[in-house]
Structure formats: C-alpha cells, structure tokens
Amino acid sequence: MIQQDFHYFVLIIPACLLLLGIAFVIGRLMLRDQVFLSWIAAGYILSALALAAQSLMNNQQLAHWSVVAASIYLFSIWAVAHGLALRKGGTAHPKMALLISAITLSLLFYYSQVVDNLWLRIIIANSGLGLIQLLVARLFLTSVATKDVLDKTLSISYLVIIVYTLARPAVIAIGVSPADLGELTQSNYWLLMLSASLLLSLWLALLVIAITVRDIMHKMNDERYRDSLTHLLNRRGFFEAAKDFMGSDATSRYFLLTCDIDHFKNVNDNWGHLAGDKVLQAVSKAIIKNVRKGDLVARFGGEEFVIFLRSIDINDARKIAERIREEIENTTYSAIPICITASFGLVDIVPNQDLVSAIDRADALLYNAKQNGRNQVCWH
Structure with missing residues (x-):
C-alpha cells in the first residue's frame, strides 16, 4: 500500500470516532437532561480530529505539534471519564487532571522541542492518559457490585480500558525499540493502536447508548406510573x-x-x-x-x-x-x-x-x- 493510500485508510478510524461523537451530540439535543452525553460527545469528536490530523503527519510534524495534540487527547480522555462519572453521580477530579496534564505536557515539550525523542513521547503521553482515566477508577470499582447488568458491564469495560491504557506504556517500553518506529504514522504500531482504540471506543459507545435508552424507558415508565408531585406510585x-x-x-x-x-x-x-x-x-x-x-x-x-x-x-x-x-x-x-x-x-x-x-x-x-x-x- 503506497503512503497516500495508507493515510487515507487510517482516516477511516477517526471518521468512525467522529460519527460516534456526532451521534452523542444528537442524543444530547434530544435528551436535554442527559448532560453527561455532552462530555462524551466532546471527547469522541476532539480525539477523532486529533487522530485524523496526526495520521497525515510525518515524524517532524508530529514533534512540532506534539504538545497541541497531547492537550487535545488529554482533554478528550478526561471529558469521556468525566461524562461517565457524572452519570454515576461523581466527578473526574478536574484539579488533579490539570496537574497530571501540566506535568505530561511539560515533559512532552522538552522531548519534542529541546530533545526530539519520539519513543519517550509515546510513553509519556500514554502514561498521562492512563493516569487521568485512573482518577475515576474507584467510582467504577464500587459500581461493579451492582445488580444492574448494563451498569456492571459498563463499569467492568471501563476498568479494562483503564488497565489497557496504563499497560500500553509498559508494553511499548519493553517490546518496542526506538528503531522499530520509523515513520510513526505508517508503522504497524500506529495501525494497531488505532484499531484497538476504535474497538474499545465502539464497545464503550454501544454500552453508553444502551444504558441511555434503558434510562429513557425507565423515565417513561416513571412518568406513566408515578405521581409527578410526590414521586410516589400513582x-x-x-x-x-x-x-x-x-x-x-x-x-x-x-x-x-x-x-x-x-x-x-x-x-x-x-x-x-x-x-x-x-x-x-x-x-x-x-x-x-x-x-x-x-x-x-x-x-x-x-x-x-x-x-x-x-x-x-x-x-x-x-x-x-x-x-x-x-x-x-x-x-x-x-x-x-x-x-x-x-x-x-x-x-x-x-x-x-x-x-x-x-x-x-x-x-x-x-x-x-x-x-x-x-x-x-x-x-x-
């Protein structure tokens, strides 16, 4: 596959993420009270745009835009985590997320503008993303015991995503050498990373959509079977x-x-x-x-x-x-x-x-x- 065709092929993945984000936007417009959908939509759309832009860059361009791209990724991953946490009545601890992001971006700036080290940048960026997701891990751990099958599945799935994101820097450090990367956006690693991200994002989106539909059905039943003033059964x-x-x-x-x-x-x-x-x-x-x-x-x-x-x-x-x-x-x-x-x-x-x-x-x-x-x- 020639370089241009490869670039166009990998753009399919961010395009899918973008469509999922748009679907969440439509859901938010239809369901005014489901605020958490706005955060998830923002996470999907921004990460899709950043992935699409990076897929068309060479290594030199990646170094030049690394801090900007990482800022978008860090906010995107936090937005999804915050949206899911809001639905569970929690938060993704924005102050701690800002601290993690500041440290991550400072290191990325050094290893892109002062010392160009692509291998270290990948490890640093993935570590920062994993730590931000880790901020809501306790909230999902406590939800695993729920009897609700969909909520349990969502909690377990997101915990798996957190483990995957945290494990990725270690796998790269052990199994990928700087010489193996070559042109990053044309490497097998890039394609594998995009594919894994798409599969996990699709699964997470399906769960969120299923839970949202279920919540809508419960709300409709409540409106049908409950007194609007006292919220008791009618x-x-x-x-x-x-x-x-x-x-x-x-x-x-x-x-x-x-x-x-x-x-x-x-x-x-x-x-x-x-x-x-x-x-x-x-x-x-x-x-x-x-x-x-x-x-x-x-x-x-x-x-x-x-x-x-x-x-x-x-x-x-x-x-x-x-x-x-x-x-x-x-x-x-x-x-x-x-x-x-x-x-x-x-x-x-x-x-x-x-x-x-x-x-x-x-x-x-x-x-x-x-x-x-x-x-x-x-x-x-």
Missing part, C-alpha cells in the same frame, strides 16, 4: 407493582393501609394550592420514612394515600401505621401555621381477595376514623 403504578409484591414473600402476611389528610380542603382554601402541594410532599416523605424497604406507597389522588405493607401480624402493621400518623402530626409545615393530621384505615389482605375489595374495606374503616374524631388508625 393508582396505575400501584396495581402494577402490587402484582409482583404479593408473591415476593410467601412467609409474610400482607396489610393494606389507606391514609387521608384531615381537613385538607381548608389548607387549599385558606393558604392556596401551592401550600397544599407542599403539605402533600411533606406527608409523602413522612410515610416513606416510616415504612420498610420494599413496601409500596402510592398517592391515589387528592389527599389520599395507599400503603401496601408486608408484616408479621396486625399488631406490627398497626405500629407502622401509628408511626406514620405521629410523624405527620409532629411535622412542622412551613407553608401553613397549623398542625396537620391524617386518618387511617388498616385491613389485612384475605387470601385470593382482590386489591380493590381490600381498598374498599380499608376506606370504610378510614371513614369510621373520620367520624370518630380523625387523627387515628381504625383497623380490623
């Missing part, structure tokens, strides 16, 4: 979740607790609907705080809540209901100057009884609690 979400909840533990008994805020209409009439919304949010937090992990909590509409409990007996379920009642009563509501209370109806779930019937029974008991003075749990 009526539809409650009945869907209850199907799995009932069969999750054959040794437990199940209880249904309905809750209705006392005199809630007065709150809206006297202090406005915004104050009413804040009361609903506070009550939902009080309920969540006092139920067990896995119990179902739903807002059925207005000021009515339904709680599906897994418990050992009726007395234990009553204790949970009383804790919720006391929490609501003792909560200070900044939006209004009065005490808020709630009334409850508690029933056990009879085998083979449908939930609608159980809710009707609990509502009847809740009505009794209202008639008997409110702020109490009426049970059967």
Whole structure:
C-alpha cells in the first residue's frame, strides 16, 4: 500500500470516532437532561480530529505539534471519564487532571522541542492518559457490585480500558525499540493502536447508548406510573407493582393501609394550592420514612394515600401505621401555621381477595376514623 493510500485508510478510524461523537451530540439535543452525553460527545469528536490530523503527519510534524495534540487527547480522555462519572453521580477530579496534564505536557515539550525523542513521547503521553482515566477508577470499582447488568458491564469495560491504557506504556517500553518506529504514522504500531482504540471506543459507545435508552424507558415508565408531585406510585403504578409484591414473600402476611389528610380542603382554601402541594410532599416523605424497604406507597389522588405493607401480624402493621400518623402530626409545615393530621384505615389482605375489595374495606374503616374524631388508625 503506497503512503497516500495508507493515510487515507487510517482516516477511516477517526471518521468512525467522529460519527460516534456526532451521534452523542444528537442524543444530547434530544435528551436535554442527559448532560453527561455532552462530555462524551466532546471527547469522541476532539480525539477523532486529533487522530485524523496526526495520521497525515510525518515524524517532524508530529514533534512540532506534539504538545497541541497531547492537550487535545488529554482533554478528550478526561471529558469521556468525566461524562461517565457524572452519570454515576461523581466527578473526574478536574484539579488533579490539570496537574497530571501540566506535568505530561511539560515533559512532552522538552522531548519534542529541546530533545526530539519520539519513543519517550509515546510513553509519556500514554502514561498521562492512563493516569487521568485512573482518577475515576474507584467510582467504577464500587459500581461493579451492582445488580444492574448494563451498569456492571459498563463499569467492568471501563476498568479494562483503564488497565489497557496504563499497560500500553509498559508494553511499548519493553517490546518496542526506538528503531522499530520509523515513520510513526505508517508503522504497524500506529495501525494497531488505532484499531484497538476504535474497538474499545465502539464497545464503550454501544454500552453508553444502551444504558441511555434503558434510562429513557425507565423515565417513561416513571412518568406513566408515578405521581409527578410526590414521586410516589400513582393508582396505575400501584396495581402494577402490587402484582409482583404479593408473591415476593410467601412467609409474610400482607396489610393494606389507606391514609387521608384531615381537613385538607381548608389548607387549599385558606393558604392556596401551592401550600397544599407542599403539605402533600411533606406527608409523602413522612410515610416513606416510616415504612420498610420494599413496601409500596402510592398517592391515589387528592389527599389520599395507599400503603401496601408486608408484616408479621396486625399488631406490627398497626405500629407502622401509628408511626406514620405521629410523624405527620409532629411535622412542622412551613407553608401553613397549623398542625396537620391524617386518618387511617388498616385491613389485612384475605387470601385470593382482590386489591380493590381490600381498598374498599380499608376506606370504610378510614371513614369510621373520620367520624370518630380523625387523627387515628381504625383497623380490623
């Protein structure tokens, strides 16, 4: 393959990276809340442009532009790491990344402008890239234990990429001599490096796209099955979740607790609907705080809540209901100057009884609690 054809051939790889970056840009434009996609897009696009430019350079040009190219690579690798870290609620430690970049670029400047040593520059640049990726290693190590298959795969894959990047300088130092490099951009090493980068980048991009699509589906389900004000299950979400909840533990008994805020209409009439919304949010937090992990909590509409409990007996379920009642009563509501209370109806779930019937029974008991003075749990 003649030199010009070889250059055009290797441009296919940065072109693929550029297309992946553009795909992430489109995804970011469509998904305004997925900020991490912007960083990943920047990493892919900038690294593609730098690779394309370097693929057309000879060794002398590579030395002249080494600091500029390395700056782009260092930022690109950090941008991808930072984007992935943002999705996991972390960060890629920009101050430490700046320090690593400054040291790396200083060494590259010396071995390109003062002493021209291509072999050392390759080792230094790869070491800097590996150290920047290492900044997020702990975040991904802690994510490996997750039960989510896609998140686990992403964490393991990125850790493999970090190990690969860190190992590359050692492999070059041991297995590649300066004489083997020749014209770098026409060498087997360059082609191998580009191919490995493309494969790893493609795999990472596929995982990110799959996870983003999965997150979108979860968000759509949340919008369909959750109340937008309190983020509790809505009526539809409650009945869907209850199907799995009932069969999750054959040794437990199940209880249904309905809750209705006392005199809630007065709150809206006297202090406005915004104050009413804040009361609903506070009550939902009080309920969540006092139920067990896995119990179902739903807002059925207005000021009515339904709680599906897994418990050992009726007395234990009553204790949970009383804790919720006391929490609501003792909560200070900044939006209004009065005490808020709630009334409850508690029933056990009879085998083979449908939930609608159980809710009707609990509502009847809740009505009794209202008639008997409110702020109490009426049970059967």
